Structures are given as structure tokens and as C-alpha cells.
Amino acid sequence: MYDLLFLVLFCLISPKAMAETVYQFPPSVKVRSGERVTMHCQLNEVQSFCHTVAWVRVHPVSGMIDILQDSNIPRQTKEQVETTVCQASIYNATVQDSGTYYCITTDREHMYLGNGTAVTVQAGSAVMPSIDIMAFASSNKRDSTVTLQCTVGEFASSRVYVHWLIGSRKENGQTLFVWEEGEENSVKIHNYVAVSAEEWRTEGAYTCVVSFGGWMFNKTLHYYAIQDTCYPLVSVTRIFALVTALLFLTTSLILARCI
Numbered sequence: 239m240y241d242l243l244f245l246v247l248f249c250l251i252s253p254k255a256m257a258e259t260v261y262q263f264p265p266s267v268k269v270r271s272g273e274r275v276t277m278h279c280q281l282n283e284v285q286s287f288c289h290t291v292a293w294v295r296v297h298p299v300s301g302m303i304d305i306l307q308d309s310n311i312p313r314q315t316k317e318q319v320e321t322t323v324c325q326a327s328i329y330n331a332t333v334q335d336s337g338t339y340y341c342i343t344t345d346r347e348h349m350y351l352g353n354g355t356a357v358t359v360q361a362g363s364a365v366m367p368s369i370d371i372m373a374f375a376s377s378n379k380r381d382s383t384v385t386l387q388c389t390v391g392e393f394a395s396s397r398v399y400v401h402w403l404i405g406s407r408k409e410n411g412q413t414l415f416v417w418e419e420g421e422e423n424s425v426k427i428h429n430y431v432a433v434s435a436e437e438w439r440t441e442g443a444y445t446c447v448v449s450f451g452g453w454m455f456n457k458t459l460h461y462y463a464i465q466d467t468c469y470p471l472v473s474v475t476r477i478f479a480l481v482t483a484l485l486f487l488t489t490s491l492i493l494a495r496c497i
Contacts, residue, residue, distance in 0.1 A: 259283045262341060262352035270360050275328040277355045279341035286345045288324035295337040295357075300417040300425060306339065331359045361453060367391060371446055371459040373438070384438040386411075386459070388446035390427040400429040403445040403456075404437075 261280045269275055279291055293306035311326050328335050336359045341352040368391040375384050388400060388411070402409040411431035429446065438461060445458040 260341065260343060260350040260352045262339075262355050264355060265353070266356040266358070268358045268360065269331055271332050272330055273359075275331050275335070275357055275359075277326050277339055277341075277357075279324040279326070279343075279352050281322040281324070281343060281350075284322075284343060284345050284350055286343050288321055291324045291341050291343045293326045293339055293341055295335075295339050298337050300415075302417070304337075328357070331357075333359045333361055335359050361450070367448060367450075367455065369446060369448060369455060369457040371444070371457055373444075373459065375435070382435040383432045384435055386431050386433065386444055386446075388427075388429045388448075388457075390429070390446075390448050398427060398448065398450040400427055401447050402429075402431050403447060404431070404433065405441045405443075 259282055261282060263278050263280070267275050267277070277293075279288075279293075281287070281291075291311075293311065295304045295306060296302075297304070306326055306328075310328055311324075324341060326339070326341070336357055338354045338356050340354050343350050368389075370389045372387045372389075373384055374387065376382070386402070388402070390398065390400060400411065400413060402411055409431045411429045414428040414430070416426045416428060433441070433444075442461050443458050444460075445456050447454065447456045449455075
């Protein structure tokens with residue numbers, strides 16, 4: 239991975255790495271999930287052929303670099319061995335395939351980087367991402383604000399927009415992207431907005447709106463919902479503690495009499 243990153247950086251700063259030398263087309267592609275994406279890389283002034291070309295993707299959010307699998311690069315026939323127009327395809331594309339793809343080649347003396355093809359794969363169906371909302375009150379008594387957090391996961395679109403509806407107004411909030419590594423690398427969005435404690439109590443409803451891939455989703459947090467769930471929970475906990483204490487006391491008295 240680091241060798242490939244060094245290669246890309248070297249190509250970017252190399253005077254030979256110019257789009258006029260290695261030209262990619264189309265410059266951008268937008269498709270629905272399940273469709274096919276085809277990219278071309280034309281070697282204009284490079285003494286090399288398509289079998290030396292590598293394709294990489296730069297993730298739209300994390301900036302991480304992935305190598306395009308060989309299964310996406312058609313094998314050349316004997317007649318195409320010396321062709322200078324190279325091709326790569328993404329079959330049955332998903333939103334996870336979104337990003338900017340570059341072709342890289344070398345002629346043993348220099349390395350060349352294409353101008354890039356921006357690929358955007360939009361969701362083909364209204365699959366709702368996970369949306370969680372939480373409210374945090376400041377522990378500082380002098381700070382009377384409440385911070386609302388909207389966490390969005392289970393998506394990989396390169397264009398995800400999050401905003402809040404608080405009463406009659408719209409708030410964009412502050413967005414933080416978090417890259418999570420695991421079996422399936424994913425990105426989570428954390429969007430924060432601060433409101434006063436008085437507004438938190440009076441407005442009542444706070445809606446996080448998420449839009450991407452032509453779809454829009456939302457989830458609402460109610461002030462009274464937190465109150466209705468919090469206080470009964472506290473009451474049940476207190477009752478349970480009281481019953482436990484009474485049982486312990488009764489058991490102790492019975493044992494004392496038996497002894």
C-alpha cells in the first residue's frame with residue numbers, strides 16, 4: 239500500500255506525469271448501482287503498452303488507495319498486444335465503488351499518471367442507512383448548551399449531505415467523517431449541532447435529514463421521548479433496589495432467629 243502511495247505521489251510531482259501524455263476518458267461517470275462502468279486510458283507519448291498499466295482508486299472520503307482487481311481489466315488478444323488505448327471496467331457497480339480512478343504506467347525511465355475518472359455510483363433503491371441521534375448536556379454548570387449528534391452509517395456514497403431541522407429553521411451543523419477498518423471498510427458521518435438548554439426544552443423535536451444518491455431519509459429525536467424513557471427507568475431502578483434491600487433485611491432477621 240505504501241509503495242503504491244509513493245508511486246502515485248511520484249507521478250503527481252513528476253514533470254512527465256501530464257494528462258497530455260496519458261489521457262483518461264470519460265473524465266466523470268455517474269451510474270446506478272448494478273450498472274457497468276467503463277474507463278479508458280490512452281497512451282499518447284509513452285513507449286509502453288496496456289499490459290503495463292495499473293488502475294487504482296482513491297476513496298472519496300478517506301483518501302485511501304485501492305488497486306483495481308485484474309478481473310476488471312480485459313485480457314488482450316494477440317492483435318491488441320500493442321494497443322495504446324487501455325480499458326478497465328467495474329461490473330455490477332455498487333456505491334462502495336465510488337471514487338476517482340487513475341491509470342498508471344511506466345516506460346522504464348519515467349512513470350505516468352492519467353488525469354483521473356471520477357466515478358459516482360448512486361443507490362438503485364431506497365435502502366435506508368443507519369441513523370442514530372443522541373443528545374449530550376454539558377457537565378459544566380456555566381455552559382447551558384445541549385449538543386445533538388447524528389451518526390450515519392452503512393453507506394459509501396461519495397456525496398452524503400446531513401442537516402438538521404430545528405423548529406422552523408435549518409442547521410447544517412459540523413460534520414466529521416470517521417473511517418472504520420474491519421471486514422468491510424466503511425465510513426461513518428458524525429454531525430453535531432449545539433442548541434441552548436431552553437430551546438432544547440421548548441422546541442421538542444429535532445430532525446436529522448440525510449440525503450445521498452437521489453434519496454432522502456430522516457430521523458427525529460423528541461425531548462419528551464427522552465424524559466418519558468429516562469424517568470421511568472430511574473423509578474424502576476429505585477424500586478428494584480428497595481425490594482432487594484427489604485429481602486436482604488428479612489433474610490438476615492430469619493437467620494438471626496434460627497441461630
